[in-house]
Structure formats: C-alpha cells, structure tokens
Amino acid sequence: MNGPPDRGGRSQETCLEAFSPLLSFAGGMRREVGWPGLHRLSASAGRLFFGFSQGGVLTTSRLLSIVAASTLLLASCNRPQRPAAEQSDAAPVVRAQRVVSLVPSMTDAIVALDATDRLVGRTRYDTAPEVADLPSVGGGLDPSLEALIALEPDLVIGWESAEYRGLRSRLEAGGIGFHAASIEDTTDVFRSLDELGMLLDLSDRAARLSAAVRESLAVVSTAGLRHPKPTVFYALLGAPPRTAGRRTFVGQLIEIAGGIPAFAELYNGWPEVSLEAVLAAQPDVIVVPADDSATNVADAFTKKPGWRDLRAVREGRIVVIPTHLLNRPGPHLGSVARTLHEALVEAWGPAP
Amino acid sequence: MSRGPVLAGLVLAVPVAIAISLRFGAVGLGWSGVWEGLSGNGDPIAVAITRDLRLPRAVLAALVGGALGLAGATFQALLRNPLADPYVLGVSGGAAVGAVLAIGAGWAGVAGWSVPVSAFAGAALAIALVLRIATNVEQRLDVRVLLLSGVVAGTFFNACILLALSFQETEAFRAAVFWMMGGLGGASWRSVWMLALALGGASIVLLGLARSFDLIAHGEETAGFLGVPVQRVRLLAYLTASLLTAGAVVAAGGIGFVGLFVPHTVRLVWGGGHRFLLPATLLVGAAFLPLADTVARVITAPAEVPLGVITAFVGVPFFVLVLRRQTRRAQA
Secondary structure (H helix, E strand, O other): OOOOOOOOOHHHHHHHHHOHHHHHHOOOOOOOOOHHHHHHHHHHHHHHHHHHHHOHHHHHHHHHHHHHHHHHHHHHHOOOOOOHHHHHHOOOOOOOOOEEEOOHHHHHHHHHOOOHHHEEEEOOOOOOOOOOOOOEOEOOOOEOHHHHHHOOOOEEEEEOOHHHOHHHHHHHHOOOEEEEEOOOOHHHHHHHHHHHHHHHOOHHHHHHHHHHHHHHHHHHHHHOEOOOOOEEEEOEOOOOOEOOOOOOHHHHHHHHOOOEEOOOOOOOOOOEOOHHHHHHHOOOEEEEEOOOOHHHHHHHHHHOOOHHHOHHHHOOOEEEEOHHHOOOOOOOHHHHHHHHHHHHHHHHOEOO | OOHHHHHHHHHHHHHHHHHHHHHOOOOOOHHHHHHHHHHOOOOHHHHHHHHHHHHHHHHHHHHHHHHHHHHHHHHHHHHOOOOOOOOOOOHHHHHHHHHHHHHHOOHHHHOOOHHHHHHHHHHHHHHHHHHHHHHHHOOOOOHHHHHHHHHHHHHHHHHHHHHHHHOOOOHHHHHHHHHHHOOOOOOOHHHHHHHHHHHHHHHHHHHHHHHHHHHHHOOHHHHHHOOOOHHHHHHHHHHHHHHHHHHHHHHHOOOOOHHHHHHHHHHHHHOOOHHHHHHHHHHHHHHHHHHHHHHHHHOOOOOOOOHHHHHHHHHHHHHHHHHHHHHHHHHO
C-alpha cells in the first residue's frame, strides 16, 4: 500500500495510525511506500509538519494530542469484530444501481460479480482495465465529495474509518447510502462478499464467488511445502519493520501457503517488530511486498545493516510479491495464495 | 566546582551512555552477551545485533546529540537569546526541505553527498531568511521578532514538505517520504563517519570562536570595541551551526528540543563562559541522546517510540521552566 492515499497533513496521519489494519492493505495504495511508511509518517508529523512550522510548546502539545488521539483510535480499531448482522444494518440500500466503491478490494469484488455496469466511479488506485475508463473521485480515504455527488450514486462503499469525518453523514443526508467495509482477515473477505451480494441483490452470484475462492484456497492449502514447514517473516520495510499479525489475511495466506508466520504470538494488525527480534528469530523465509525485481530487492537486503546477518538473506530465501497482490483482500485471494505458495516452493521446496 | 573535573566527568559520561544504549534492546543479551557480541566471538546473532545494529546507532545518537547541543549553544550565544535553537529557528526545517528536494529530485542516487550538501544549503538559507525577516521588520534584532520569524519560516518549510508529500506517488518522492520518517533506525557507519567529520570540524571552529562569543554576550558593540570582528564571527558561526544542524537532520530527521535544553542545563547547573559551555554542551548532548534513544527503543519493545517524542517529553517541561525563569527575572 502506499502511502497514505493522499496528501500529507494531520488528518492523514491520524488516520494512518488509527486505521493501520485497514490501511495496511488499503487496496488503493498500490504503489506502496509500504505501510510502515504510513505509520512513521505520524511520527514525523509531530516532528516535521508541526514541529518545524510552529516550534515550541504548541508543537509538542499538538504532537501529544495526535499521539493520544491515535492511541484511542487504535484502541477502538482493536475491538473485536462486530457481528455480521450488525454490519449489514449499516447497509440501507438494497439492489444498488449506481455504485462508487472507495475500497479497491470491493471494487475488484464488484467486477468479479460481473456487476461492473453498476459502477459509476472509481478511485485513482483502481486502474484495472474494466474500470479504468470510469471517472475518478480521488483517493479512497479522501475522495472529492463534489465528484462523488456529481456521479449521483445510490450507494457508496467506503472504509469503516473516522477519516471520512463529514463524508458519510453528508452522503446520507443527501439520500446516498453508505456501506462501511471492515476487512482484516479472510473471514472478513467472505463476509464482505456476502454483504456485497445483498447490497447489489446478487446474493447467488456472491455465494458462488465465495465458494470458488474457498475452493482455490483449499487447493493451495493441501499442497504444502517441504518439511519441516518454514517460518516466514512478512516484512514491511521500515525502521523498525512491521509484519502481518496472524489474524490478518496476509498472516492467514502464509499459513494457507504452507508456512508458519514468524512471531506466531502476534495476532492482530500490522505490528512493529524490532530488527533485533527478527535476528534472534532467524526466520527461514522472508516475504517482501515490492514492485522492484526480486534480484534488486535481495541485493538491497544484503547491504542493509542487520538484515544482511539474517540466514534467510545470506542464503537467498527472499520472496518478492508484487505489492498490489498483498494489499487487496478481495476475490483474488485464491490466486494470491497460489502465487505465494509457488514462490515459497521455489524458496523452500515442495512437499514430499 | 572547577571546570576541569566537570569536563572530565562529562567525557566519561558519553561512553557510559553508549554502553547503556548497547546493553538494552528488544532482545535481552546481558552485559556478557553484549561484550561477546562486540568482541566478535559470541553467538553470531549477538554479534550481528551489537555490531551491526546497536553500536552504530548508539554512536550516531551521541553524534547527533552533540551536534544539536553545540548548534543550539551557538545560536543562543549569537542571538543572546536563550530560546533560540535550530528547531525553533526553523533551521532544522530548512535542512529537511533541502534534503527532501535532493532526494525527490533523484540526486541521491547520482551522488551520495548531494543530500547532506543540499540539507546544509537549506539550513543556511533558512537562518539567512529568518535573520533577514527579523532585521527587515526592525533595524535591530529583537528577540520576539526573531522567534516570530522562525515560526514564519518554519511554516513556509512545512508547506514545502507537505507539497513534496503530495508528490509521493512518484518513485523519488516516495524515497523522500521514507527519509523523512527518519529516526535513528537506519544508522549505518557511513552516516556515523559523515557526521563525525562535520562535528569534528565544527567543534574546532566553534571552540576557536568561544572567546568572541563571551565578548558578544556583553553586546556586539562592546565586542567590536574590544577588537572582535563581529560580522565575520557571526557569519562563520551561523554557517558552522547550520552545518551541524544539517548533519543531524540528515542522520536522524528532525529531533526537537535537544539544542534548546542541553545548553540551558549546562548553563543552569554549571554556568560559565563559552570555552566551558561549548564543549560541555557537546558532551551533555552526546550523553543524553543515546539514553533517550534507549528509552525510545525499550519502552514499547519490540516496537519503537519515535525519538522526537522522548526528547519532547523531556524538552517541553524544560522549555516552560526556562520561560518562567525568564519572565520572573524580567519582572524582578
């Protein structure tokens, strides 16, 4: 993912911090800065954005308020998933005809449901040929309200995010339905497909799509890898790096593909892990989301202090997966699992 | 207390701080593990952690702390203003803009030195701009006008950085965004050597100017009568302090308040002329920052708190204290 989908500034940071789980795969962010970036941004926010400009006490109080606010928001992010029933209450429109999805994985799902004709807009991160001709409303987290309203949608699908501030209420005041998507793990993917099916009145198709995705995941998970199973460290580069918790779709994809997430004790979200701890853990394989070539990425690792001391780096067991595959928890989950599995087979070896 | 033993004590405090910084981290190694790691015959993981991660980081923290402290003491001496520091004056912001532009323009890949050079140019331009605004408004340099100018310049640099951020979808600017997230996490021996060189040279220059600073403290006119080439001293000192700021910003991003409260602590605790104040400030900064960084690395391990948060937590109460003292003194 990339950076905050958008312009810098305070709102962005708050959101980054707060919605790390969401953002971590926020589909939009194709051209990734990597999301550690995002997170760190908030830190630099205090330092750079405000610090430099205001100096002094004001700065710090502002920094502190950001920290405090983010903490609160993070806490709210970590609350248990709401039950599905409650989620669908938030979906006032049934059989939506004019839809704008601000969530790229949901856009993918709409295309996969063969309902592309219901889409009337896209975000600037949706560049698939099926939707590329639609008018863009801007970023997924900071769309232009004017552009959205001008498209006269009857349903807008967005993140479950405080980042929208007035957006949701203004849309609803104008009679436009808003559905908040919250997708962190594979279960959420299937739930969101169900919800989408109801919203578009395409429940049967959605059920078939879900079944197909489940089937392809099952196929991958029976394939397995050479024994003993490798421990896999998913590395979102930063200082310190971040990884995927076990209860995120990336953590689950690693297990489906036959690996064991290094730091299995980390469950939720996208926690920071100090490089020291990674060195102590010595994972067997490192998975890196990147758009650069695998050789370049591996080369860069062998030059980085700390990283170059990892056995996986020295022995060349670095798996590079294009970023857009690992930040869209949508209908392509099965093929992503297959890509990951094939890459792991190459790095570690096939099951006996 | 006489000054010699104090300086000797501070010289010892720096390696102690670095040792403490080496000892603690996300992975518990113990003193013996750290020692074996450093000597290279311990467990290879301990060797990697201590030699490749903790040592360059601790040394870089010491250098950054020393550079910021010394730069702060210099600005305060020149401006005879205890609230001056590279951060408040917008000099750090100027350095950051310079570095971001160099990275964003893709020069970093062409020549490794372009980022520090560009940061230095940014810092020098920033201080020139701030002084210019301040002296344009009133003929003589007024402290309040100066601080306001710092805020104004800082706001402008802030806008430049936000503008750069909005270009982050291009490859080069993404690198710049990464750089800004800075911190000491990316410490390498290359950055250590670069900053060590800048700090070494700057210390020699500034210590040579210490006597002039003492005289300038009594007023620039008086200093002029006593044979100090005030304009030349000021120019040289501003440039040197900007160089230090740029070096610190390139190495670790913006870290506030170190340049403000370290010189103050030294002045409040020991007092004294600049021949003592400057080296003492350098050493206290160099001892303080590795300790602050240790706290930043340990309190939420294995995650890290941004170093600027820790320095702000120490620095802000201090800033308030200084302001109060000043006001009281003015009232008395």
